Amino acid sequence: MLNISGIQEGFVLDHIQAGMSFQIYHDLKLDRLDCCVAIIKNAKSNKMGKKDIIKVECPIDALDLEILGFIDHNITVNIIKNDNIFEKRQLSLPKEVKNVIRCKNPRCITSIEQELDQIFVLTDTEKQVYRCKYCETKFKGKRKLTSLK
């Protein structure tokens, strides 16, 4: 059994789909934070079989959790304060994501005006549909982040 010590203040991101933790590490820009990060891969899970977990020791306002909701809203976010779970946050789909995914429509204005923010708006919560704010093209593909800016 591998032991990872507890954290005083920060986050425990649980129920990450096995194998996705490094992607999320980069997408949340954890490499840019000067803090202690533990990544646990392929931990046993009753619910998922295998899962990844990320523990981050950092001030709780240091991470943008909205983006996490876009990547995978099934991830459990435990907010830790004073060594205890202060809050279990339920992730939801963000209403808008900025500079997270790119519009692939070659006729979209964002294809020629490079300084424009790439903005996608949630147009159907039930079907989890995001559309480009400018040309309304539906985002197709895996909702994983790729750093744009």
Place this chain on the structure above:
Amino acid sequence: MKHLLNPLDFSVSELDDLLRLANAIEKNPEKYAHACEGKKLATCFYEPSTRTRLSFEAAMLNLGGSVIGFASSDNSSAAKGESVSDTIRVISCYADICAIRHPKEGAALVASSRSSIPVINAGDGGHQHPTQTLTDLLTIYSLKGHLDHLKVGLCGDLKFGRTVHSLINALIRYPAIEFVLISPEELRVPGYIREDVLDANHIPYKEVERLEDAMADLDLLYMTRVQKERFFNEEDYIRMKDFYILDKAKMKLASKDMLVLHPLPRVNEISVEVDDDPRAVYFKQAQYGVYVRMALILTLLDIHIQ
């Protein structure tokens, strides 16, 4: 400050006011002949247009205002690589209102977000063309007397035809609207119109390929041109361009009061022999396009004539 980017930017009640104003202008144009004196309209057309640009210019001139602008991106600073965002900031210093046409979808939205004057979307690629929709609505309202309880046939390029997308969005706000979507398989309405507009609002529609199968039941037939500029592949365009031709024989299948509309320019999709049929109203439609743009300019500039 209000812009017009999408037909849905006006509520049904605002639209009613606009159409009533357009009808008032039609009845008494002299009353409005000086309404925009001292005001300037900038027409920023990054792609070729005859009807839309000239109808905007005619509308502003009819109101006593003046017009500045450019008719293609070659004649503008876009050729030097200037962005829409920068161009509109500059145009805002020169004019009181701007009509913009751009081949890229969402260009008018970008312009409106940076502009300090009202922006009218005069067509953004295959996306939206709201003033054509206002023209279509005014034509239907004036000649049919109502915008509800209509069975509307949309025929031709329903995939790239932005006038069709805008018209669908506008008409579904009225009760008892039904659509017959007449197109070849390759040019059917895009998924976002079918799923998010028609299905989501429980609007009855059917998709057919043969125009003859639809004619008898329609209150309106809206014909569209297969647009060469929307195709990446010349071969596909050639295969699709003469798929539908409305002629006298097909008109015989229609009811006596069915109206034929077309945003123009027409190529081969309506035979010239149909032009004399009283149900063919596409040239009247062009005249309504001027009245509705006059009403729009007055509304966005918040000018009221008692």
